[in-house]
Amino acid sequence: MKEVVRDLELAGVQNVTLNEPLSRHTTWKVGGPADIFISPRNKAELERTMAVVRKHGLPWRVIGRGSNLLVRDGGIRGAVIKLGAGFDDLKVEGTRVIVGGGYSVIRLTSMVAKHGLTGLEFAGGIPGNVGGAVYMNAGAHGSEISRVLESAEVLLETGEWITLTNEQLEFQYRTSSLQTKYRGIVTEAVFQLQYGDRKEIASILARNKDRRRKTQPLQYPCAGSVFRNPPGDHAGRLIEASGLKGYRVGDAEVSTLHANFIINRGQATAKDVLTLIHHIIRTVEEKFGTTLEPEVQVVGEG
Numbered sequence: 001m002k003e004v005v006r007d008l009e010l011a012g013v014q015n016v017t018l019n020e021p022l023s024r025h026t027t028w029k030v031g032g033p034a035d036i037f038i039s040p041r042n043k044a045e046l047e048r049t050m051a052v053v054r055k056h057g058l059p060w061r062v063i064g065r066g067s068n069l070l071v072r073d074g075g076i077r078g079a080v081i082k083l084g085a086g087f088d089d090l091k092v093e094g095t096r097v098i099v100g101g102g103y104s105v106i107r108l109t110s111m112v113a114k115h116g117l118t119g120l121e122f123a124g125g126i127p128g129n130v131g132g133a134v135y136m137n138a139g140a141h142g143s144e145i146s147r148v149l150e151s152a153e154v155l156l157e158t159g160e161w162i163t164l165t166n167e168q169l170e171f172q173y174r175t176s177s178l179q180t181k182y183r184g185i186v187t188e189a190v191f192q193l194q195y196g197d198r199k200e201i202a203s204i205l206a207r208n209k210d211r212r213r214k215t216q217p218l219q220y221p222c223a224g225s226v227f228r229n230p231p232g233d234h235a236g237r238l239i240e241a242s243g244l245k246g247y248r249v250g251d252a253e254v255s256t257l258h259a260n261f262i263i264n265r266g267q268a269t270a271k272d273v274l275t276l277i278h279h280i281i282r283t284v285e286e287k288f289g290t291t292l293e294p295e296v297q298v299v300g301e302g
C-alpha cells in the first residue's frame with residue numbers, strides 16, 4: 001500500500017486513510033476496514049485516483065452514505081472511494097436539476113420542493129446519495145428514480161467519461177445497468193421534474209416523512225429494507241407471518257415495527273446480521289416456498 005499512497009500523494013490526492021473502519025461509513029454501523037479509503041474532492045482528483053487504482057491493479061468500490069451496504073467484518077480489500085465536497089453541487093435550470101453524485105437525496109428533495117418542482121417527493125426519506133440512488137434505482141411510495149432521471153454522468157473504471165441516458169441505464173426494480181454493464185462512478189445526475197404547487201409538494205413530503213417515522217425503526221442503525229419484495233408480495237409480510245419479528249442473533253434483530261428491517265441494537269457484527277439474514281431466508285422458504293433475495297448489497301470479506 002505504501003506505493004499506492006505515494007502515487008496518490010504525487011497525484012495531489014489528499015484525503016487518503018489506511019485501514020479506515022467502514023462501520024463509520026455505513027448506516028448499520030457494522031463492517032471491517034477498507035485497506036485504503038479515498039475521498040477525492042473533485043472530478044480531476046477522482047480521475048487521478050482511478051489512474052492510480054488502475055496502475056496498481058487495485059480492486060475498488062465506490063460508496064455513498066452506506067445506507068444499503070452490509071460490509072463484512074473482514075472489511076474491503078483495495079480501495080474504497082467516497083465522493084468528497086466537490087460532488088455536492090446543485091443547479092436548477094427551469095425544470096431540470098443538475099446535481100452532484102455526492103449530494104444527499106433527502107437534501108435534494110427539500111431543495112427541489114423549495115423551487116416548486118414536483119416529481120421527487122417519493123424520495124423524501126431515502127438516506128443515500130444521488131450516485132447510490134441512481135445505481136440502486138431507489139424508490140418508494142409507488143415511484144422510483146427511473147421516472148425522473150434524464151441522464152447520469154459516469155467515470156468508467158477505464159478512465160473514460162460517459163453520459164448514460166435513462167434508457168441506457170436500463171432501470172428495473174432496484175437495479176440499473178450500472179450494476180451489470182457499466183462499472184464506474186456516478187459523478188452527476190440530471191433530473192427532469194415538473195412545476196407544481198409548493199404547498200402541495202411540502203405537504204406530500206411531510207406526509208411521507210410522517211409515515212416513515214411511524215412505520216420504520218429510525219432510532220436504530222439499519223439499512224432500510226433488507227430484502228427485495230418478491231413479485232406480488234411484500235418481504236415484510238412474509239417475514240412477519242413467519243413469526244420472525246423480534247428474532248435476534250447477537251445484537252442484530254428483526255425490527256418489531258417493520259419486519260423487513262434488521263436493526264443494530266448496539267454491538268451487532270456483520271456476521272450477526274448475515275446469520276440473521278440466512279435464518280430469515282430459510283424460515284420463509286420453509287413456510288411459504290418463497291426464496292427472499294437481499295436488496296442490501298453484501299460486500300467485503302468475512
Ligand SMILES: Cc1cc2nc3c(=O)[nH]c(=O)nc-3n(C[C@H](O)[C@H](O)[C@H](O)COP(=O)(O)OP(=O)(O)OC[C@H]3O[C@@H](n4cnc5c(N)ncnc54)[C@H](O)[C@@H]3O)c2cc1C
Nearest residue numbers: 064065066067068128129131132133138139140186223224
Ligand atoms: C432508514 C432507511 C430507509 C431506506 N428507505 C429506502 C427506500 O424507501 N427506498 C429505497 O430504494 N431505498 C431505501 N433505503 C436504502 C438506501 O438508502 C438506498 O438504496 C440508497 O439509494 C443507497 O444510497 P447510498 O448513497 O447510501 O449508497 P451505498 O449504500 O453507499 O451504496 C449502495 C450501492 O451503490 C453503489 N454506489 C454508491 N454511490 C455510487 C456512485 N456515486 N456511483 C456508482 N455507484 C455508487 C455502491 O457501490 C453500492 O453498490 C433506505 C435505507 C435506510 C437506512
